[in-house]
Amino acid sequence: MNRSNDAGVARAIHGSPWLPYALIGPAALYLLLFQGLPLLQELRLSVSHTSLLDAAAFRFAGAANFTELFNDPTFLSSLRITALYVASCVAGTVGLGLGAALLMNRSFPGRPIARSLLIVPWAAPPVAVAMIATWMFNAQYGVINRALGPFAPPYGQWLDSPSLALVAILAVTIWQLFPFTAVVILAALQSVPQDLREAAVIDGAGLWMRFRVVVWPVIAATVGLLALLMTIWSIRRFELIWLMTQGGPVGTTNTLVIDLYRRGFVLHELGKAAAVGIVGLAFSLGVTMIYFIVTERLAKAGPSA
């Protein structure tokens, strides 16, 4: 009797046209409140001359902020640096993560310990990482220059050298993020059918061929998703860069978010800062759209593609 009642309720729920809305409702409400409304406010600010000291006052500026930004060499340089930083981060973290995951997927003594240690950089707080890295790159007392000895850069400068500052920041970023990609790819590797691997070995396929034909098709979607996540996270990364260089020297590590912060909180130009934020958002949306278009095409083309 009870069982038939339960079944009836379940049927009623599953059959209800409101079910999808009820399920998506809380998440949609959350996004609307904490993402949608601030985004609208940012859009509104981006077309205004608003000062940090008088955030409530609104003076309509039209597209002036955007026009000024795209005529400002500092902003254009920050766009280039952001693109370089993001591309390097994605290539570094996904490449290194893939290599580490393939290594960790093999059987060797002490593998559980190695897998546990791998996650340590990802678990470390970014602020602590930035502070420690700054000391490691210190010109006078840093361990990196001590280790490099005569091969250290002139005056031991890393974070103050226009040619090395971004390299140093990228090294720290990739070191901190690659464990995450490694762990996710390692999880995906567990889905690679063992019988297919064995069949490939019996057929005489080499290491590269086995990876390309057996492993890659299984993990490709995961790697693609990781690349997307790394892209968006890299566009947004602030604390590490700000703490290590504040965008210097001479703007060589001045990414979009650093530029946004400087305009908003150092120069008090909230309107322009919001405009930088909108450009960053457009950049992220563009990358996301490209990802979905490519994914869809690959899915339509089938597994052989």
Place this chain on the structure above:
Amino acid sequence: MINRRVLGLGGSAFVATLQGARQVRAQAAPKTITIAASMLGEPLRGPKLNAILEEFNASQKDFVVKPVTVPFSSFGTAMFTQMGAGGGPDIIAFDQPNIYAAVAANRLLSLDEAVKGITLLPGNNSLKIKGVQYGVALDIGNYALIYNPELVKKIPTTFAELMAEAKAQTANGNFGYAFRHTRAEEAGMWYDLSNFVYGYGGNWSKDGTPTINADATLAGVRAYKEIYDAGVIPRGADAATYRRMFASGKIAMMVDNGGVPTVLKGTNPNTPIGVALAPFPTKNIGQVMAALAVNANSKAPDAAMAFMRWFLGKGPQTTVQGFLGGSTVATPVPRTKEELDASPYIKVFDSVSDVALPFMPPGLEVQTPQIRGIVVEQVLLALQGQVELKAALDEAQKRVLALPR
């Protein structure tokens, strides 16, 4: 059975008693205000400034002041964000340029009534905007040459001597000189750069017209670059690091402000410290100032003004100057014999009070952050050899002229 009328009367009496008690409590409760200063969080001076606040609280029955500690690095941003949203502490110890920015946005109250009848040191005039006093100094630090007398035997009196001594002192991990030279320390680099410019008789502007590429300004910046190029500074070291190096005997000289000897002694009480006039062609030098101002958003401006007036009294001013070391306060407080015996170098910092200049371009004070950013960026380009110094300053001049007024 209880009579309804008796019950009603009893209830009314109870309510009246409660209301009365609330009124008495409201009358008796002192007004609470807050004061924010990065100094409050400093290990050496913070507890002493907190003790002053306690002294005020003990002396008052109508007002209570509570400290708000915000680190120096994020102080201006934190205050402006709160003030822009209609809040913030009642009293704020701002850097000078922030006072101008806050006044331009109508975020500060006039202190004219609070300072009436009080003699202020001339340095406070830089906090008077369009005839209105918007701030009073908490800490005025003049700059001078701080050197290690155990290393430097002949005190340099010219730039050539400074350079020669700095070169002689640079060896085996020791450096002859130190200053800020990175974007990460933009404000500090601006101070250090400005000292050279002022010392060479230049300035960043005159009566609101930028003079960034003027001859005297260029000469000062060129001297700064000469020291950088000579390899006599610990490149990449921030102020906290090179001051620690100074306290460990690894830096011979630096031009720094009157509060720094106290910091050095705090790091190492045995740090040998000598102070002389900066060896530049003129006696002109910079002056850094933290100034107290009253937030226009304050809900208790009367309490804030009462605190300001009390703070400018002889007792608190003498106490504060006593723990500031080589700095001075808002009002003239004579140095005591004990003070001068313990720190004879104080006299040197005091001796430049009449020629010390604030780190703000005259007539363009509100735009200090923008001008600072442009100048520092261009000078860094020149330091890195990416552009010739004169061309860098020409570019900075052009960009500053293009700033919206």
